[in-house]
Amino acid sequence: MIDVKNIVRGFKTPESRWARFGPYYAMFPVEFAFDVIKKYSKEGDFIIDPFAGRCSSIYAGGVLGRHSLGIEINPVGWLYGTVKLEPASKDEVVDRLMEIYSKRNYYKRAVERMPKFYRMCYCDEVLKFLLVARQHLDWKNNSIDATLMSILLVYLHGKLGEGMSNQMRMTKSMGINYSVNWWKKNKLTSPPEINPVEFVMKKLDWRYKKGKPKVFDSNVILGDSTIELKKIVRKSQETDVKYSLLFTSPPYCSVTDYYADQWLRLWLLGGSEVPVSNPGKHKGRFTNKKDYYNLLDSVFGNCALLMDEESTIYVRTDKREYTFNTTLEILQKHFPNHKAKISKKPFKKKTQTEIHGNSSKEMGEIDIIMRK
Numbered sequence: 001m002i003d004v005k006n007i008v009r010g011f012k013t014p015e016s017r018w019a020r021f022g023p024y025y026a027m028f029p030v031e032f033a034f035d036v037i038k039k040y041s042k043e044g045d046f047i048i049d050p051f052a053g054r055c056s057s058i059y060a061g062g063v064l065g066r067h068s069l070g071i072e073i074n075p076v077g078w079l080y081g082t083v084k085l086e087p088a089s090k091d092e093v094v095d096r097l098m099e100i101y102s103k104r105n106y107y108k109r110a111v112e113r114m115p116k117f118y119r120m121c122y123c124d125e126v127l128k129f130l131l132v133a134r135q136h137l138d139w140k141n142n143s144i145d146a147t148l149m150s151i152l153l154v155y156l157h158g159k160l161g162e163g164m165s166n167q168m169r170m171t172k173s174m175g176i177n178y179s180v181n182w183w184k185k186n187k188l189t190s191p192p193e194i195n196p197v198e199f200v201m202k203k204l205d206w207r208y209k210k211g212k213p214k215v216f217d218s219n220v221i222l223g224d225s226t227i228e229l230k231k232i233v234r235k236s237q238e239t240d241v242k243y244s245l246l247f248t249s250p251p252y253c254s255v256t257d258y259y260a261d262q263w264l265r266l267w268l269l270g271g272s273e274v275p276v277s278n279p280g281k282h283k284g285r286f287t288n289k290k291d292y293y294n295l296l297d298s299v300f301g302n303c304a305l306l307m308d309e310e311s312t313i314y315v316r317t318d319k320r321e322y323t324f325n326t327t328l329e330i331l332q333k334h335f336p337n338h339k340a341k342i343s344k345k346p347f348k349k350k351t352q353t354e355i356h357g358n359s360s361k362e363m364g365e366i367d368i369i370m371r372k
Contacts, residue, residue, distance in 0.1 A: 002063055002214075004034050004230060014211040018087070021207075022080025022154055024054040024262075028249065028316075033060040040245050040312040041066055042371075047245040048052045048232075048306060050225040050299050055081025057247050070220035071228050073271055076153060076262045078222040079139060083150040085218050090208040092144045094150070094201070100136060100301075101197050104128040106277065115273060115308055120183055121157070122191050129196040130156075140222070153265045164199060173264035175275055177370070179292050187192030191224045194306045197357050201321040223255050226295065229302035242308040250299070250327065252318035296330045304334040313370035316345070323368055331370060338370035 008031040019030050033056040041047055043065035049057040052070030054077045061068030062085060072078040085094075107128045118127060128151070139149040148233045155163045158170035159239075167188055168174055174182075183189055221228050234241070259266060263275035307313070313335055317327045332340065345365040 004038065004064075007063065008034055012210070013212045017055075017207055017210050018084040019059065019063075020151065021084040023158075024077055024078070024080060026032070027058040028053065030056055030060070033057050034064070034245075035246070036064065036163065036247055036314055037061050037064050040247070040314060042244075045244040046241055046292050047247060048243045048303065049152040049248045050229060050246045050303060052081060052220050053077045053249070055085070055220050058218050058220055059084055060216065061212075061247075062215035065216045066218075067216070068161045068218040069232070070218075071223060071225045072220055073222075073224050074259065074262065075222060075266045077112060077141075078148060078220055079150045079153065079269075080188065081220040082220050082222075083143075083147050084213065085215050086143065087212055087219065088144040088147040089212075090204060093147050093204060095199055096137075096144050097149050097204075098196060100132050101129055103132045103136065107131040117180055118273075120189055120191060121165050121168070122282075126191075126194050130164075130268060134270060148200075149269070151200060151207070151293075153268060154221075155199070155203060156265055156268060160192060164194055164196060169366050172261050173275070180193050185329045226298040226302075229299060229306075233302055233305045236306050241306075243303075243306045243311060244308050245314065246303050246307060247314045248321050249316040250296055252320070253289065253323045253326070289326075292323075293326055293330070296327060297333075300330050307335075309337075310372055315370075316365055317367045317368065319344070319364040319366050323325075328368055331368060338372055339367045341371075343367040343369065 001011075002015060006013050009016075011017050028141045035045065037057070037060045041061070041064075044067070044248050046067040046069070047061045047300070049055075049068075052058055052072040052073075055070050055072065058070040058081060059249050070081060072081060100176040104125070105128065108124075110131055111124050113126065116271045122130065133149065133152055137145040137149045139146045149318070151165075156170040157163045157165035157173065160167050163170060166179075166183055168179065265269070267273060313331060315327060315331060316323055328340065328342075331338075343366065345367060
């Protein structure tokens with residue numbers, strides 16, 4: 001039987017080694033995810049998270065023996081989640097690492113053409129390696145490539161000595177001009193000299209030291225929940241599967257742009273060389289209140305078709321008036337026979353939400369728990 005304390009407090013088991021895998025904006029605390037899953041569901045239940053982020057809820061559900069299904073629109077979060085649910089074997093990842101590294105010298109001229117930001121952010125050896133990985137890792141379709149790419153994403157940038165980059169935050173990708181000016185001001189114009197193979201091998205040794213996690217029947221879909229949920233509803237009607245727990249945290253209105261905040265990691269996945277706000281639907285900052293309402297209405301409306309009559313709805317949202325009132329109104333619309341309990345969660349310290357965009361006086365988050 002899994003000892004939850006070992007997962008949330010230490011690194012003694014494979015499950016604990018992978019539980020916090022992947023720095024990500026506004027992520028669920030691991031302890032919170034395990035507590036909610038354990039309290040509001042039982043082994044063998046079906047649970048769903050349509051805004052899965054780095055998939056802490058899905059991971060907790062799988063480790064605790066629940067059939068767990070998540071949907072995530074951002075490939076960075078999806079990659080973290082899908083890999084920690086079922087990482088490839090270490091030997092396979094190491095072999096692929098060496099194969100990628102062996103191609104690095106073909107990219108010498110490409111490195112010389114890279115913008116100043118990249119030359120200041122990474123030494124040439126790292127940058128050549130990253131360009132090979134960007135070109136050759138089939139992270140969407142190959143589990144070995146996905147596992148290696150996810151490791152690279154985790155350590156793509158961070159504090160000196162903790163990542164492959166010059167000094168940067170780990171969770172959020174900083175802007176190009178801001179970074180260049182900051183490095184110049186702080187006399188950090190030369191990136192650290194790092195051998196990427198030696199660096200990644202140390203990270204792999206630590207991550208796999210206790211083995212691979214045992215995760216029960218869990219999956220995360222890369223896609224838009226307004227589209228993917230319709231497919232899941234059709235399949236559920238065919239199989240008569242009902243979900244006992246909806247556990248999620250939707251994006252907060254006007255707080256952040258998940259794509260701009262992760263632009264450097266998205267670049268490694270094949271995206272733009274410069275930060276851009278993604279024009280795709282449901283991929284940018286939600287400044288249009290009508291679009292925000294319609295997103296939640298569609299997602300929670302489809303989720304309602306999946307849920308068991310005695311299900312629990314657990315939603316963490318923003319304390320600010322519009323986000324909270326809209327979320328509560330839509331939940332009550334689609335779950336009219338459930339009673340709502342409101343639990344305020346004030347920020348006790350700097351959180352990702354506060355640091356990266358929520359400067360409102362109405363600081364904090366609110367949990368909406370709905371049960372019959």
